[in-house]
Amino acid sequence: MFSLAHGLWKYIFNKTEFHVLILGVDKAGKTTLLEKVKSTYLKGEGIPPDRIVPTVGLNIGRIEDSNAKLIFWDLGGQVGLRTIWEKYYQEAHAIIYVMDAAAESSFEDAKSALEKVLRHEDLKGAPVLLFANKQDLPGVISDEELSRRMHLKELNDRPYRCQAVSAYDGRGIKSGIDWLVEQMERSKRTEVLRERAGVTGKI
Numbered sequence: 001m002f003s004l005a006h007g008l009w010k011y012i013f014n015k016t017e018f019h020v021l022i023l024g025v026d027k028a029g030k031t032t033l034l035e036k037v038k039s040t041y042l043k044g045e046g047i048p049p050d051r052i053v054p055t056v057g058l059n060i061g062r063i064e065d066s067n068a069k070l071i072f073w074d075l076g077g078q079v080g081l082r083t084i085w086e087k088y089y090q091e092a093h094a095i096i097y098v099m100d101a102a103a104e105s106s107f108e109d110a111k112s113a114l115e116k117v118l119r120h121e122d123l124k125g126a127p128v129l130l131f132a133n134k135q136d137l138p139g140v141i142s143d144e145e146l147s148r149r150m151h152l153k154e155l156n157d158r159p160y161r162c163q164a165v166s167a168y169d170g171r172g173i174k175s176g177i178d179w180l181v182e183q184m185e186r187s188k189r190t191e192v193l194r195e196r197a198g199v200t201g202k203i
Helices: 002-013 030-041 079-088 104-119 143-149 173-185 188-197
Strands: 016-023 058-064 068-075 094-100 128-133 160-164
Touching (some): 016 079, 016 104, 030 058, 030 173, 068 173, 094 173, 128 173
Parallel strands (some): 016 068, 128 160
Antiparallel strands (some): 058 068
8 A cells, every 4th residue: 555655646746847948039939839739738728829018028928748847938039028038048958949830920030049049058959849830820830841941950969850839729738748758857957957967867
């Protein structure tokens, strides 16, 4: 009986905890995405899209799946706010980079901002999940085309994936998050953060 209770306690309370940055330029749909993630995993309603305002600073979201706890840091994407991004790099296990795949005019800015993020030493080896957002809109490009334009194949030093999603209706989000959890669980980046914290096994 003790063994069963102990196993249940470990399952509930000893899940791995991961910190995930949600980045992207202004109006990419980052906060709408976070609210949809929360409503998907927490079985509740997030903030309706028409009530979401641009993020100035930081939004935090917490979810759990069967194996892990995830803490999301959603950071404002306006040019003047991007300087605060790097304050969160050291503790981040992975990056979700959100792009408006229906706004071709924003691609160059988004690509430049992502390249700067990935050059930062504090994020070395962190898995990258690029969400090609707004797939519910007309004129949107595919995840394959966006991956090509963002030159993701050059990211040979880290796991990466480009996933077509809609933060409005939720399509593609769960499979992307599931992939990211799997990558973080076996990532060298996670090993580095565990060693830094002086922790072996789960963190």
